[in-house]
Amino acid sequence: MKFLITGGAGFIGGHLTEALISAGHSVIVIDNLSTGSLDNLRDVQNSNNFSFIEDDILYSDKLNEIIEKVDFIYHLAAAVGVELVVNDPIRTIETNVHGTEKVLKIAAKLNKKIIIASTSEVYGKSNKSSFSENDDLLIGPSTHSRWSYACSKLLDEFFAMAYFRSNKTQVTITRFFNTVGPRQTGRYGMVIPRFVSSAVKNKTISVYGDGSQTRCFCHVFDTVRALIKLSEEDNIAGKIFNIGGTYEISILDLAKKVIELSNSKSDIKFIPYSEAYEEGFEDMMRRVPNVDLIKSKIGWNADLSLDEIIKDVVNSSE
Numbered sequence: 001m002k003f004l005i006t007g008g009a010g011f012i013g014g015h016l017t018e019a020l021i022s023a024g025h026s027v028i029v030i031d032n033l034s035t036g037s038l039d040n041l042r043d044v045q046n047s048n049n050f051s052f053i054e055d056d057i058l059y060s061d062k063l064n065e066i067i068e069k070v071d072f073i074y075h076l077a078a079a080v081g082v083e084l085v086v087n088d089p090i091r092t093i094e095t096n097v098h099g100t101e102k103v104l105k106i107a108a109k110l111n112k113k114i115i116i117a118s119t120s121e122v123y124g125k126s127n128k129s130s131f132s133e134n135d136d137l138l139i140g141p142s143t144h145s146r147w148s149y150a151c152s153k154l155l156d157e158f159f160a161m162a163y164f165r166s167n168k169t170q171v172t173i174t175r176f177f178n179t180v181g182p183r184q185t186g187r188y189g190m191v192i193p194r195f196v197s198s199a200v201k202n203k204t205i206s207v208y209g210d211g212s213q214t215r216c217f218c219h220v221f222d223t224v225r226a227l228i229k230l231s232e233e234d235n236i237a238g239k240i241f242n243i244g245g246t247y248e249i250s251i252l253d254l255a256k257k258v259i260e261l262s263n264s265k266s267d268i269k270f271i272p273y274s275e276a277y278e279e280g281f282e283d284m285m286r287r288v289p290n291v292d293l294i295k296s297k298i299g300w301n302a303d304l305s306l307d308e309i310i311k312d313v314v315n316s317s318e
């Protein structure tokens with residue numbers, strides 16, 4: 001099959017491109033290299049089945065022509081990462097709303113199947129023990145820019161559902177929970193690469209808040225496996241799937257685990273959220289996915305453990 005991956009030079013997109021090419025598919029990547037990098041595509045750059053277009057989905061006049069050529073689209077291009085979102089909310093909203101609108105409109109017109117990347121952030125401040133796709137969503141106020149990421153992705157979801165209902169567009173939403181693995185950059189506040197990067201240099205690890213907030217992590221290889229399996233499945237249009245690991249760990253215990261698994265001499269310091277992000281920053285205490293739906297649809301759940309994830313990130317950072 002022939003795939004288009006918007007944002008394919010990013011962390012998840014690079015791994016997805018590699019996996020699709022290894023499986024014998026053709027891939028076109030369009031990326032403006034804002035947070036992505038050609039290094040993420042180094043292993044496929046010489047493949048005859050691969051082509052790269054450096055362009056911004058917001059302004060590109062080639063999208064129509066590219067989408068005409070493919071069978072399936074993964075729309076991953078987005079402004080990503082809490083730090084980036086807090087520091088540049090206008091770019092976040094424009095990229096995530098108008099970028100998706102543009103890609104979705106062309107996919108609908110040309111009758112192409114598309115998966116749109118959304119996020120566990122849309123569950124917001126809900127304190128449910130685990131989040132299911134049909135749960136109510138509890139977003140914070142618009143005076144806190146961190147919520148612009150969740151809201152922009154949520155608007156993408158509404159757009160997608162509207163296209164499915166009105167036009168029968170074959171669009172599916174995947175809500176990624178924290179996805180981690182080799183090559184993820186810590187520059188935009190992603191926690192595991194940030195911790196590992198400090199640990200391997202024996203530098204102090206900064207834990208935001210008191211570290212009691214918990215998270216679940218999923219190896220990017222597991223995420224990519226889910227994305228490819230979904231593309232092979234019929235009857236996924238108009239559906240939303242959580243994709244995430246279900247092993248829950250506090251951020252303080254995560255810091256300790258990273259120190260242990262990297263044989264580091266780092267110490268840990270706590271930084272208030274107001275200093276790490278912005279005054280009044282609101283964090284979620286827990287974020288655990290319920291993955292029953294994707295399990296029942298394609299038999300997927302995350303295979304790789306947190307120890308394996310951390311070891312992979314440590315090894316790739318050396």
Ligand SMILES: NC(=O)c1ccc[n+]([C@@H]2O[C@H](COP(=O)([O-])OP(=O)(O)OC[C@H]3O[C@@H](n4cnc5c(N)ncnc54)[C@H](O)[C@@H]3O)[C@@H](O)[C@H]2O)c1
Pocket residue numbers: 006007008009010011012013030031032033034035036037055056057058075076077078079080095099117118119120175176177178179180
């Ligand atoms: N990594 C995670 O834990 C996670 C969690 C939830 C959701 N997601 C979603 O998954 C997708 C991929 O995330 P990622 O972690 O690989 O992040 P990433 O930043 O590595 O990838 C995003 C890619 O999109 C590109 N991009 C951004 N704006 C663009 C534009 N206007 N035109 C063209 N390209 C553009 C960037 O250069 C980058 O390569 C995103 O949609 C993100 O919101 C990721």
